Amino acid sequence: MTHQNQQPESAPVPSRQPKLYEVTLRSGAMHLLAPDSESAAWMALELSLERNDELINVRQADEW
Numbered sequence: 001m002t003h004q005n006q007q008p009e010s011a012p013v014p015s016r017q018p019k020l021y022e023v024t025l026r027s028g029a030m031h032l033l034a035p036d037s038e039s040a041a042w043m044a045l046e047l048s049l050e051r052n053d054e055l056i057n058v059r060q061a062d063e064w
Contacts, residue, residue, distance in 0.1 A: 020061040023047060026054040031061060 018033040021040040025048055032047070034040035041058050048055035 021058055022061045023058050024056040025051065026056060027051070 016035050018035050019040075021032055021034055021037070021044070023030050023032055023040075023044040030047075032040065032043055034043055037058070037060065040060075044055055044058045
């Protein structure tokens with residue numbers, strides 16, 4: 001028996017508006033857009049490795 005109200009497993013995930021994050025490296029601060037804080041953290045780490053710079057902090061720029 002199947003339920004007609006079930007969504008298929010491949011249902012698209014609703015797109016979220018990216019948020020602005022502030023990345024602080026040893027050499028200074030910059031901003032990036034990411035869908036969530038985990039993605040922002042990974043992007044910031046990749047940026048620090050590409051620039052051979054120490055990652056200090058990542059935070060949502062519009063947090064109060």
